[in-house]
Amino acid sequence: MNVNEPKIRFKVVILPEWNNKEKGNFWEEVSADLFSQYDWKVIENIEFDGMQTDIYIKHDEARETGLIECKFQQEEINAPTIFKLMGQALYKKVDFAHLLSTSALNGKAKAVVDEYTKTQKPFRLFIWSSDKLAEKFMKIHGIQLPERKFISNVRTITLLVTHKKEFFWIAEEMGESAIPYRAIIFATSNTKNNYNSEYWKKYFSTNEIWENLEITVFDETLTEHENKSTNESFSEVKKVIVSNINQAENFYDYHRPCRPQDFFGRCKPQDEFWNFVKNVRDEETDLRVVSFSGSTGLGKSSLVLKLASDCRQKPEYKDNFYIHHVDVTSINQEKATLFVIAVIRKALQEAIDSGFVDLPDHQVSIESAEPPYFDSKSIKLLIETLKKSGKVIVIFFDQFEEILTKDSLSYLYGLFEQAAKEVDSLKQNIVLGFCWRTDVNLSAKHQAYFTWHNLAKIRKDIYFSEFSQQDSLSLLNEFENYLNQNGNRLQNSIKKWLLNNCQNKPWLLKRFCSDIYHQHNEADLYSEQKKVITKFDIKAIFDKDIERATLIPGSYKCLMNIAELSPVDKVDVGNQFNHDVINSLLNSKLVIQNGQNYKIYWDMFREYLLEDKLPEMTINYRPRTKISTVLKIFRLLKTCETISDLASGSGYANDTVQNAILDLQNFFQVTRNKENGKIIASEIFLNLKDEEIAEKLAEQIEAHVVIKKIYEQLKPGESMSLYKFQKLLSNRQTTAKDYASKMLSWFYFTGLLEKRLNGIVRPTHAKQGKEKGKLLDQSDWAQPSLLDLL
Numbered sequence: 001m002n003v004n005e006p007k008i009r010f011k012v013v014i015l016p017e018w019n020n021k022e023k024g025n026f027w028e029e030v031s032a033d034l035f036s037q038y039d040w041k042v043i044e045n046i047e048f049d050g051m052q053t054d055i056y057i058k059h060d061e062a063r064e065t066g067l068i069e070c071k072f073q074q075e076e077i078n079a080p081t082i083f084k085l086m087g088q089a090l091y092k093k094v095d096f097a098h099l100l101s102t103s104a105l106n107g108k109a110k111a112v113v114d115e116y117t118k119t120q121k122p123f124r125l126f127i128w129s130s131d132k133l134a135e136k137f138m139k140i141h142g143i144q145l146p147e148r149k150f151i152s153n154v155r156t157i158t159l160l161v162t163h164k165k166e167f168f169w170i171a172e173e174m175g176e177s178a179i180p181y182r183a184i185i186f187a188t189s190n191t192k193n194n195y196n197s198e199y200w201k202k203y204f205s206t207n208e209i210w211e212n213l214e215i216t217v218f219d220e221t222l223t224e225h226e227n228k229s230t231n232e233s234f235s236e237v238k239k240v241i242v243s244n245i246n247q248a249e250n251f252y253d254y255h256r257p258c259r260p261q262d263f264f265g266r267c268k269p270q271d272e273f274w275n276f277v278k279n280v281r282d283e284e285t286d287l288r289v290v291s292f293s294g295s296t297g298l299g300k301s302s303l304v305l306k307l308a309s310d311c312r313q314k315p316e317y318k319d320n321f322y323i324h325h326v327d328v329t330s331i332n333q334e335k336a337t338l339f340v341i342a343v344i345r346k347a348l349q350e351a352i353d354s355g356f357v358d359l360p361d362h363q364v365s366i367e368s369a370e371p372p373y374f375d376s377k378s379i380k381l382l383i384e385t386l387k388k389s390g391k392v393i394v395i396f397f398d399q400f401e402e403i404l405t406k407d408s409l410s411y412l413y414g415l416f417e418q419a420a421k422e423v424d425s426l427k428q429n430i431v432l433g434f435c436w437r438t439d440v441n442l443s444a445k446h447q448a449y450f451t452w453h454n455l456a457k458i459r460k461d462i463y464f465s466e467f468s469q470q471d472s473l474s475l476l477n478e479f480e481n482y483l484n485q486n487g488n489r490l491q492n493s494i495k496k497w498l499l500n501n502c503q504n505k506p507w508l509l510k511r512f513c514s515d516i517y518h519q520h521n522e523a524d525l526y527s528e529q530k531k532v533i534t535k536f537d538i539k540a541i542f543d544k545d546i547e548r549a550t551l552i553p554g555s556y557k558c559l560m561n562i563a564e565l566s567p568v569d570k571v572d573v574g575n576q577f578n579h580d581v582i583n584s585l586l587n588s589k590l591v592i593q594n595g596q597n598y599k600i601y602w603d604m605f606r607e608y609l610l611e612d613k614l615p616e617m618t619i620n621y622r623p624r625t626k627i628s629t630v631l632k633i634f635r636l637l638k639t640c641e642t643i644s645d646l647a648s649g650s651g652y653a654n655d656t657v658q659n660a661i662l663d664l665q666n667f668f669q670v671t672r673n674k675e676n677g678k679i680i681a682s683e684i685f686l687n688l689k690d691e692e693i694a695e696k697l698a699e700q701i702e703a704h705v706v707i708k709k710i711y712e713q714l715k716p717g718e719s720m721s722l723y724k725f726q727k728l729l730s731n732r733q734t735t736a737k738d739y740a741s742k743m744l745s746w747f748y749f750t751g752l753l754e755k756r757l758n759g760i761v762r763p764t765h766a767k768q769g770k771e772k773g774k775l776l777d778q779s780d781w782a783q784p785s786l787l788d789l790l
Contacts, residue, residue: 265471294464
């Protein structure tokens with residue numbers, strides 16, 4: 001092929017609703033002329049499976065039989081497919097076997113074929129891939145390539161066979177961004193019908209091919225200039241926008257991933273990542289896809305920024321590894337199907353432009369919007385250079401699962417899957433990375449769920465958990481230094497409270513650090529009142545954020561609009577809301593700009609706006625008193641305001657009252673004025689009946705670590721002995737008895753557990769235990785029987 005001629009591919013469209021018989025009949029009719037040229041006659045169609053058809057044929061003159069396997073898939077053919085074909089050929093004792101495939105063989109499959117064809121074997125093996133099939137059908141049907149002057153800027157041209165068995169040329173014209181931007185449709189000598197551009201747009205969209213490209217139907221009656229001008233938007237094609245991960249502006253900015261210099265902990269994930277990419281470089285692993293997996297707010301995006309920074313600055317990494325990261329929420333819906341190839345091209349080009357890859361003035365191009373993406377000469381040269389120099393490029397897609405929020409973008413997971421499988425089949429020094437949120441709720445039928453789990457066998461997973469206590473302490477120590485440098489200080493009492501109550505959640509620690517820096521009083525208030533943090537406290541924090549950010553009329557409506565459509569084109573938002581409203585949300589950082597899109601700063605906050613969903617906060621607080629004591633003192637707060645008054649009114653000792661007040665502060669909306677010592681209860685809460693209080697407490701205490709452990713062990717209706725319950729609390733029996741007596745009183749009252757003789761039962765219906773809202777005699781609750789101890 002002349003160096004200036006485009007690469008020729010072959011593609012078949014089979015309608016998804018066709019059954020296996022229809023697929024087989026279609027291929028027989030399409031290939032009838034091909035078979036007749038070689039004097040092949042069909043003996044039997046023996047298998048129609050998805051995009052595969054197996055056909056047995058005979059050659060009368062040569063008195064030979066053969067097996068034809070036809071595969072119409074996008075991913076490359078792997079070695080097991082070749083082995084299967086060879087096994088079938090041996091079993092049927094055929095004289096020859098042909099694989100007709102619209103995709104190429106991967107490296108291992110090529111090696112298998114090469115090894116087989118070196119010596120004489122029981123049958124002859126032939127592989128006709130995309131370019132070979134195009135050549136065969138062109139010859140049979142007398143199809144010529146379009147004149148060169150009409151495809152001068154085309155690197156890839158595809159001979160398309162439609163479901164109507166018509167042949168068309170699809171020429172992909174390159175744009176300024178070095179990726180295809182326009183598809184020019186040429187009729188062939190086989191074409192019976194002429195279709196306009198609107199037909200082709202719909203056809204491509206229905207079959208998920210060549211989407212988002214500009215469409216021009218070539219008309220031979222027009223001049224070359226007129227054909228190029230057929231589509232008025234030709235010269236105004238929107239470029240595909242690709243944005244990197246946006247990092248925080250400073251230490252206390254919790255709205256974005258933290259700066260590399262502010263990153264703490266995650267030693268194990270870092271070590272796992274570096275070991276993995278070193279193994280890629282040293283050819284000690286076959287995997288070429290890596291994921292950072294964990295629930296939201298654990299620092300996955302921040303770690304990507306940290307690793308990318310280390311690649312640029314640390315001597316042991318900068319000459320060996322290059323990380324390019326992109327935020328998937330910068331995707332433009334109008335050009336969505338071009339996003340993946342735009343990211344790949346940009347990443348590879350920037351690796352060259354930065355000097356990481358020694359290819360001066362080399363320009364990377366991706367020559368087709370359809371896979372394979374890495375087969376252009378420019379990319380092949382880059383891959384060879386990486387291999388020789390022992391260098392690895394990692395392309396990280398952050399917020400990968402975020403496009404789940406838009407049903408119209410869910411099909412993109414298929415494009416990510418294709419790219420991942422292609423990189424995996426290449427087994428070269430290019431790695432694709434994904435940040436994946438594990439706490440997103442997906443149906444097993446959802447395409448993204450299927451895609452992600454389908455990639456598990458070719459993926460290295462690196463999991464994220466909560467911070468360690470040392471990680472949390474390191475973050476707070478650095479924040480303390482930051483405050484000191486700015487003339488402020490972090491009180492030891494607040495620091496200790498943060499360490500003990502933020503449950504080692506990075507996002508919550510950063511949130512309170514921001515409040516302290518801006519002198520909001522949330523941390524002071526919580527630490528003074530010894531407040532346990534529950535999901536309802538997160539609700540209060542979110543509500544205050546919304547209140548501060550929506551002072552301008554229309555700002556709340558705009559916030560909700562962005563939440564519903566996120567990521568949403570900023571032009572669309574600007575058409576509905578004025579600049580003051582939008583700027584107020586941007587200044588509050590509840591909304592951030594990414595590329596040409598607006599989005600809510602954090603997926604957890606977005607879920608709260610749309611679904612009232614709150615993060616699960618595990619409680620490990622151990623009540624100081626039984627629920628009966630707490631309620632008795634709580635009712636006295638209608639008339640009593642001090643510890644001494646409550647002690648007198650209840651008959652309890654001061655220490656008991658003090659302990660009860662701690663319990664009340666944590667769960668009953670009770671506060672204590674540090675200046676005058678007065679205890680204040682919410683009027684609304686004071687007026688609730690016991691049953692209503694039980695319901696409110698249940699919503700908070702169901703997240704208790706003890707309840708979670710019990711529910712892990714028991715199904716609804718199942719029971720456990722008191723002795724086993726005590727063992728959950730402590731190894732010291734005397735301490736466990738005391739804890740059990742107090743905690744069971746709360747769990748029974750809230751209906752989270754039921755009492756049954758000397759056992760404990762998980763209620764059949766959630767939070768509906770028989771003792772809910774009742775104050776029972778608890779004298780025997782913590783005394784295990786002899787049978788319990790056996």
